[in-house]
Amino acid sequence: MPINIPSKLPAYDVLENENIFLMDDKRAVTQDIRPLNILILNLMPEKERTETQLLRLLSNSPLQVNVEFLHTATYESKNVSQSHLHQFYKTFDQVKDRRYDGMIITGAPVELLPFEEVDYWKELTKIMEWSKTNVTSCLHICWGAQAALYYHYGINKYTLPQKLTGVFRHYIMNSTVELLRGFDDEYLAPHSRYTDVPEEEIIAHDDLLLLSSSEEAGAFMAMSKDEKHVMITGHIEYDAYTLSEEYQRDIAKGLETAIPKDYFPKNDPEAKPLNRWRSHAYLLFSNWLNYYVYQETPYEWD
Template structure:
């Protein structure tokens, strides 16, 4: 089934070429189907790239999904046009009276700041607090996951001596959990971050389950025991070339950046990197939409 997105959204044509089933609002209104309403708070600087990455995944399930993009009112993005934001995004004040089936909060390149130093931190806290009563299931990615762990559960992030950068192996501690249904016992996923959270702190927290971590004991998928919040510290949504783009960007800036781990063939940046995490990414998003959103959300919100 399709995702329902605005007709003029730039990602639409790319999705159609990739055979992702998209639908505009006029056709969606003629179908007697209860679509899922998903809100995406996109904090990434290159918003159009992130839109496309997430829409690919949300459009690959049997469910009809309405997408609403949310931006911060307290910070103006410098990497996307005002026209794009005004046309395809809304602010929290415009949606806080509504109910949503799912909420995705992305990462953001602001790890060097303490949470309270982030210009839109109070706004983000308001969104997270609002989601407790107004959203069925929340999915937090990278910095968004660290923000949720801090805000909801009091778990602080900590700086790493060097960037955790590359494609890493992960295991699963609870293979019967529906979120990872169909996963291999070991799987690959990309990370790109300067901070982490303590696996021990998560494992000791009475409200959390550490569902997956890397071979280096770095937390990856964290699930709240009420199944309300899912925190993913890496970037399963990344394209095959996203880490390469980040690496080349940092090299051009003259930064002391290592080649991403286990990413380029033979660690050669001149070679094309493969996508070794795509199947598990689609599984996770499909499982989330089905088991944590569709199967749990009310047909009629009060």
């Protein structure tokens, strides 16, 4: 089924060329159905790239999906034009009186800072608190997952000796949850981060379930037992070239960054990387939308 986004959004042409089923506002209003309303708090610096990555995965839905983008009012992004933000994004004050079926909080390049020292931390905690009553299910990605584990469950992150970057093997820890329905016992997913969360604290927490883990990359997927929060510590939404471009960016900055593990063919940074996690990325987002958003959200919010 289609995903409903503004036809002037840069991601629209990219996704249309990929044969993703899209719908603009004019066509959407002619359909007599109740769409899912998804709010995306985009904290990534290259917002247009993240928009495309997430919208691509949200397109594989059983229902029409309306998407709105949110940006922080307390921090001005330096990597996106203000006209783009004004045209396609809202601030929390503009949406705080609404209710949403689902919400995605992305990663952010602030993981080496203590949470309280992030410029928009107070604003983010206000949004996460609001989500408890105004959102059916929240999907948290990378630093967004670490922020959720810290704010909602008191689990802090710690700094790794070096950047964790590459494509890693993951294993299912709990095969009974619907979020992992259809997953292989072993699957691949990308990581790109300098910090980690203690897996043993997730396992020991009374309100959390560890769903999937990696021997090299640690805890990958966790979920609250009330099924309201899903935390993903990696970047399964990344496209094939994202890790490559991050690696080249780090090298250009003079950083001592290792070649992303098991990513480039023959470990050659000049070789074309392949996307070997796409199917599970689609499956994860489809399961989240179906079982934790569509099946759980009320038809009419009171």
